[in-house]
Amino acid sequence: MKEKIHVHVADDHKILIEGIIAVINTDKNIKIKGYSLTGQEVIDWFSKKRNTADVLILDISMPIIDGFQVLKYFKNNNIDQKVIILSSYDDLRIIQEVLSLGCKGYISKSEAGEHILNAIKSVSKGDQYFSTDIQSALLKSLSGEIVAKGKIPDKFLIDSLTERELHVLKLITKQYSSIQMAEAMFLSIYTIETYRKSLLKKLNVKNSVGLAMYAFKNKIV
Template sequence: MKEKIKVHIADDHMILIEGIIAMLNTDKEIKVVGYSLTGMQVLDWFEKNNADILVLDINMPELDGIEVLKRFNKKKGHQRIIMLSSYDDVKLVKELTTYGADGFISKTCAGEHIIKAIKSVYNNTPYFSDDIKEGLFNLAIGQNVADGSKPESKATSSLTDRELEVLKLVAQEFSTQEMANQLLLSVNTVETYRKSLLKKLNVKNAVGLAMYAVKHKII
């Protein structure tokens, strides 16, 4: 009998982790060897231990799955990573694959997909759950395919400190005037940052900024 596939699970919901463990343990070829509730825990765990597969939730407080993925990639061994997405982070898929994600499953799909995904990526075959595929398809036919994602995500981390501050405040319903007071800046200056953000993030208005902040866990 060959060795079992060693899996580590990261999600901020203990209940979900327990559920996945219970499910995975019904499969003879898979063994859960650890879990983490935060991004930091994941990195810590992999300092001292190892697993073949990391099932990684995108949405976690503090250090989110995206950030973990990025840091992981740098010193990546032979581990494969499956991203768990809570809402449809379809736009992120392309970007995250470049960072080394090997599979995507949405939490809304049945648990058996996790087992499928694990076995698939373990055999070097990327796995995408059906709704992710569908989302990608819709994205492709709905708008231009070969543009947005790249420059948009490229800009993602190219925000300056001030821009980031303003972005956070915008997403908290503050007006330009209020932000100026809070940051001890001129209203004009805050407006400049706002304009810069609109352009960089390629959104139409403050709502777009707020949604961006949510998606990227800036707030």
Template sequence: MKKIKVHIADDHQLLIDGIEAVLSSEENIEVVGSSLNGEDVLNWFASKEADILILDINMPKVDGIAVLQSFLNNNFQQKVIVLSSYDDTKLIKEVLKIGASGFLAKKCAGEHIVEAINEVYNGKQYFSESIKDKLLSTFTNNFSSVDAMPRESSFFSSLTPREIEVLQLICKQFNSKEISSALNISTNTVETHRKNLINKLKVKNVVGLAIYAIKNNIV
């Protein structure tokens, strides 16, 4: 079995030790390094390899945002899961745009870190439920009406008028039955439009739509 190689970066050794303890019982995950500051992270990855970096945002010497930006600028292929004591929408949007594949609040890191690593390693994005709620809230608030949607954006270039209408109602967190009633179409047609939206924009679900919108500066 190929093991997922993980590097942990946090300015508290206690948290690093705690995550290592959680991961030590996972047969498919191996912790190959750790760093207490951002400068050491960049130096480590310049000559060594890992599949995933678990990265604290508030790091000394070089902060987590700068580390992420350096990864992006240098085309590093490692996936990054951000850890933070803060989960405000502005921070979440910033790390998504720079290239993070996951975001975990430190208070729930121990509970979700294994799932996050496996999901991200397999090409998915991972956000705890509270983070997903914030992303959906951002998406809904910014797309509160059809007129507010950036129709000229490439985000909509491949969508039909009906798909845009369905998307608007999804953004308002309408379920399929409610969309069916609002647009006077069958629930099967709603589900077809929903699948088409997900396929065209290459996302997994409505959270994926929100993440796509954030990464492409739609919201």
């Protein structure tokens, strides 16, 4: 490991930022590249070409522009930023929401500092990281599925698809256009398009190709 991992931290509580910085500084492979106190600052920072970071540690609950909106900003602007969510809540729905927005890591503020370091390293490598209690919560919801550690299984996403969405997804892999699907399913094309949008959002992909790849990887076809 030659190059340091560059990290940006965003939280509206400065004292917490300072704490994180202190923790991170104990690891010489990781370097703080900057911090933000509001969601707007994060967006401003990353919207400047020369401002980058390998990993962004992002608090969900910030005033005005919160973590969700920051994630949406990245998504809408096709910025492939690796993000670790720092949250006080272990709510599964929140987790799912940020997952669908493309975030790759999630740690609870109640966790020890070393988890942050592990999370940063995992995510910077392209892996996912979820703190243990999050994982156990997820595992519980999956009722006994075997999961590789640190990784949220696709099943989680698949399960979130409704019957109709699944049907549309299958037809997409068969190269149906929306019009053709509408005819085949006796629905309005508007409805089909609604499902498409829903699929794109839930599976967190850019376009139909992404949907098809997802379906293929998970043998929905």
